[in-house]
Amino acid sequence: MLETQESGLVVDPGDPGTRESARSFGAAASVYHHSRPGYPVEAIAWLIGDAVRVLDLGAGTGKLSEALVALDREVIAVDPVEEMLEELEVAVPGVPRILGTAEDIPIEDDSVDAVVAGQAWHWFQPDRAVPEIARVLRPGGVLGLVWNSRDIRADWLRQAGEIMQERHDASSTFESYVQIGPPFGVIEEHIVEWTERMSRARFLDLVRSRSYFITASAADQAATIAALETLLTTHPEVAGADELAVPYITRCFRARLGGDAEGEGGVGGDGGVGESAATRSLDG
Numbered sequence: 001m002l003e004t005q006e007s008g009l010v011v012d013p014g015d016p017g018t019r020e021s022a023r024s025f026g027a028a029a030s031v032y033h034h035s036r037p038g039y040p041v042e043a044i045a046w047l048i049g050d051a052v053r054v055l056d057l058g059a060g061t062g063k064l065s066e067a068l069v070a071l072d073r074e075v076i077a078v079d080p081v082e083e084m085l086e087e088l089e090v091a092v093p094g095v096p097r098i099l100g101t102a103e104d105i106p107i108e109d110d111s112v113d114a115v116v117a118g119q120a121w122h123w124f125q126p127d128r129a130v131p132e133i134a135r136v137l138r139p140g141g142v143l144g145l146v147w148n149s150r151d152i153r154a155d156w157l158r159q160a161g162e163i164m165q166e167r168h169d170a171s172s173t174f175e176s177y178v179q180i181g182p183p184f185g186v187i188e189e190h191i192v193e194w195t196e197r198m199s200r201a202r203f204l205d206l207v208r209s210r211s212y213f214i215t216a217s218a219a220d221q222a223a224t225i226a227a228l229e230t231l232l233t234t235h236p237e238v239a240g241a242d243e244l245a246v247p248y249i250t251r252c253f254r255a256r257l258g259g260d261a262e263g264e265g266g267v268g269g270d271g272g273v274g275e276s277a278a279t280r281s282l283d284g
Helices: 017-033 041-048 063-070 081-091 126-136 155-163 202-209 218-234
Strands: 053-057 074-079 097-099 112-118 137-150 188-199 243-256
Touching: 017 202, 041 063, 041 112, 041 137, 041 188, 041 243, 053 063, 063 074, 063 081, 063 112, 074 081, 081 097, 112 126, 126 137, 155 218, 188 202, 202 218, 202 243
Parallel strands: 053 074, 053 112, 074 097, 112 137
Antiparallel strands: 137 243, 188 243
16 A cells, blocks of 8 residues: 655555665664654553553654653664664663564564554555564554654645645545554554744754655755745744744554454544644654
8 A cells, every 4th residue: 555654755665665765764863863853741651551561663763762761661672774773872772772674573472562663654564564563562462653743734834845745645544554453453543732842953954854855866955945944934924933833743543462353453542633634644
């Protein structure tokens, strides 16, 4: 299945080119870590429940691991990109770091209470990843998926998305592609709205950290940054502001290993913001 991510890429997790695009983050690991937002503690507490030992799968530079450590959880971080794990070591020292993928998880069977993936599920191949995740989870364990998406109800962010040539396929919603299936039960959903404050420089670095930007030509990169700088200088919502208030919507999905399969792995939950009206689908 193809998925449209916030960066504007159409993502096919099984395509080798897409897999290489995922690995491109290594070239900008430091920029990625200092520019990307973290996750609201409320969202992550809901995601993992009472799990104690948690595997952060596709951990990147440790944004999700930071939230897990703040909740006093025992964390193991797995990622396929060495440069990302080097940044993670600085951000969350003491967290075990292991090179590996969702399709071949290098830890023992029945060894964790929860497996979580932040901004990462769209890079996985679910037909191979789901059995691996089930293997490493203890009976009754939780699989949790979470994404931060910019809330484009703010007009300046909508225009920024247009400059970045982002596109959103309204038919490709979170509910349509967060399909986990057996041996996991019904998927629950939880939504948290919040605001991250950042400098203009950090916002532009946030753009520079995206896979589509990293892999673009130098000319396209320069044109994108120039247009965004103009927007930030002229748009009435942000012109003259020393600090940008960037609204986010954090979407959390969780399913329990061996749980009730009613609904065939579809999404239930607490409702919330309509995606097509409010967000880009992914923030890669």
